[in-house]
Amino acid sequence: MKPENPNSDAALGALLRKARSTPSLPPRFQEGVWRRIEESEITAASPAVGWLEALTAWAVRPRFALAVAVMLICAGSLTGIRVGNQARQQDAQSRYLASVAPNSLR
């Protein structure tokens, strides 16, 4: 077995460091990093953004979305029925009035 040579190890190390390839950064990498840092700082600093995200996350849950959709359909239908009934009632009243009271007397 050959005795270890510290000089050759150091030379080998230097050679390996030289040989290690340093990949080139994508274009505008630094700018992108700074932009992300700024965005994350803004998000952390603004409670409104966090609140909005929380609300959105809550609103898009399927169970909640379905419940709201059903509620909206029910509310819309009930309102439509109520308004339609009023219009129907009004129409029936006008027909009765036209049959018993000539326009010239009203």
Next chain:
Amino acid sequence: MKRPLLILIIALLAGSALFASSYLVSRRVCEACGAQSTDNLEWLQQEFHLADADMARMHQLHDAYMPKCAAMCEQIAAKKMELDSALSGATNLTAGAKEKLTDLAMLRSQCQAQMLEHFIEVSRAMPPAQGQRYLSEMERLTLGAHEATEQTMSAHDHTGHVHGGN
């Protein structure tokens, strides 16, 4: 920041569309159901919750009143035509035209009285509470319209002349 906001806006729009479409469909269906009816007395049954026996009596009274009402309407229409011909081309109000106006007013008041008599008769044929409500409602709808017009005229009168003042 933009994405959650966009999602919320889309969700709100979708919700509004859902509400509006269900509202419009149910309203249209409801109105279409009523439009099929041709009975002029349907309103009495709806509004005053009359029984079938009461409605039969209402139909009798209505059928008896209609020829009288039609005859009065014919007289009024004839008198209006006379008045129109008396007024056409005239630059001042002649004695003949004044007479026609008076006759027309008389006919109208007779027609109104006949109409009120019919309303009273109909109200008596209803259960008392409903009859009272019917009578006041019909008075409001027929005579009340004139009062509203007169009040509007008083409110917009800039000459100091006030109708019905104390």
